[in-house]
Amino acid sequence: MSEETKAQGCSEESCATCAHADGCSSKKTDMREPANPYSSVKRVIGVVSGKGGVGKSFVTASLARMMREKGYNVGILDADITGPSIPKMYGIHGQAKGSEEGIFPALAKDGTRIMSVNLLLDDEEAPVIWRGPIIAGVVKQFWTDVIWDDIDYLFVDMPPGTGDVPLTVFQSFPVDGIVIVTSPQDLVQMIVKKAYGMAKQMNIPVLGIVENYSYVKCPDCGKEIKIFGESHIDEIAESYGVPVLGKMPIDTKMAEAVEEERFYDITNPYIKDIEL
Numbered sequence: 001m002s003e004e005t006k007a008q009g010c011s012e013e014s015c016a017t018c019a020h021a022d023g024c025s026s027k028k029t030d031m032r033e034p035a036n037p038y039s040s041v042k043r044v045i046g047v048v049s050g051k052g053g054v055g056k057s058f059v060t061a062s063l064a065r066m067m068r069e070k071g072y073n074v075g076i077l078d079a080d081i082t083g084p085s086i087p088k089m090y091g092i093h094g095q096a097k098g099s100e101e102g103i104f105p106a107l108a109k110d111g112t113r114i115m116s117v118n119l120l121l122d123d124e125e126a127p128v129i130w131r132g133p134i135i136a137g138v139v140k141q142f143w144t145d146v147i148w149d150d151i152d153y154l155f156v157d158m159p160p161g162t163g164d165v166p167l168t169v170f171q172s173f174p175v176d177g178i179v180i181v182t183s184p185q186d187l188v189q190m191i192v193k194k195a196y197g198m199a200k201q202m203n204i205p206v207l208g209i210v211e212n213y214s215y216v217k218c219p220d221c222g223k224e225i226k227i228f229g230e231s232h233i234d235e236i237a238e239s240y241g242v243p244v245l246g247k248m249p250i251d252t253k254m255a256e257a258v259e260e261e262r263f264y265d266i267t268n269p270y271i272k273d274i275e276l
């Protein structure tokens with residue numbers, strides 16, 4: 001019997017005392033990257049979605065605002081390299097500054113610290129046409145090279161899907177949990193399953209699901225119009241044993257704040273607390 005077969009069925013903890021652990025493929029390798037030596041981050045929360053445009057950045061910034069309003073020091077790491085939207089939401093333009101110690105995140109009007117590829121490009125409107133490994137490398141540098149000084153909550157705005165970048169973030173950063181963002185459409189069940197499955201495989205807790213675009217409120221009669229159909233998020237969330245953190249309507253006031261680049265003014269009343 002090979003050493004590897006003998007090792008099968010071991011618990012992860014038993015690797016520490018196992019004589020065969022070094023040559024065993026079932027041993028979990030820790031691929032975490034060290035943070036910048038000047039960083040101090042208490043909690044890292046990833047915000048993921050199965051497909052684009054469901055409002056992931058909107059939810060990331062809403063969670064960041066919630067924590068900021070509670071008095072926490074908050075950062076947003078914009079890992080959506082090819083579709084960065086966080087700096088603009090906060091009215092941040094121009095380039096990040098650095099020193100020998102590392103790169104300083106930009107400071108938003110509400111004190112939120114932000115790092116995004118847009119703050120490194122000469123022209124923020126130029127497209128990022130890089131291959132996957134380069135993109136993943138940049139995201140890693142947002143953790144290893146950026147000085148996240150005294151941060152209570154660092155929110156990571158992921159690109160949609162379960163590709164290179166979410167994998168890099170889950171493997172390289174000490175992620176405490178993820179929030180899944182969806183919309184009330186047919187594919188939701190499959191999308192949640194994929195995001196949930198990835199987090200589970202990486203041993204990362206799912207903190208909850210946010211449904212966006214749940215309805216729009218008629219400005220005249222107050223009726224809730226379910227543009228994308230009935231929501232099934234409660235059943236889906238229950239089947240995975242995770243909470244629904246909110247069902248957000250399309251809110252024209254909040255959309256306006258995004259357009260006017262003043263998300264630092266926003267309180268999103270539709271999302272529940274996720275304090276860890």
Ligand SMILES: Nc1ncnc2c1ncn2[C@@H]1O[C@H](COP(=O)(O)OP(=O)(O)OP(=O)(O)O)[C@@H](O)[C@H]1O
Nearest residue numbers: 052053054055056057058083248249250251255258
């Ligand atoms: N509940 C909402 N009410 C009003 N506007 C919203 C709402 N949710 C999202 N939006 C707006 O819809 C657009 C898309 O949202 P957002 O950029 O957050 O999506 P995303 O999932 O991060 O997109 P991508 O996949 O491209 O990164 C943005 O302009 C955002 O401000």
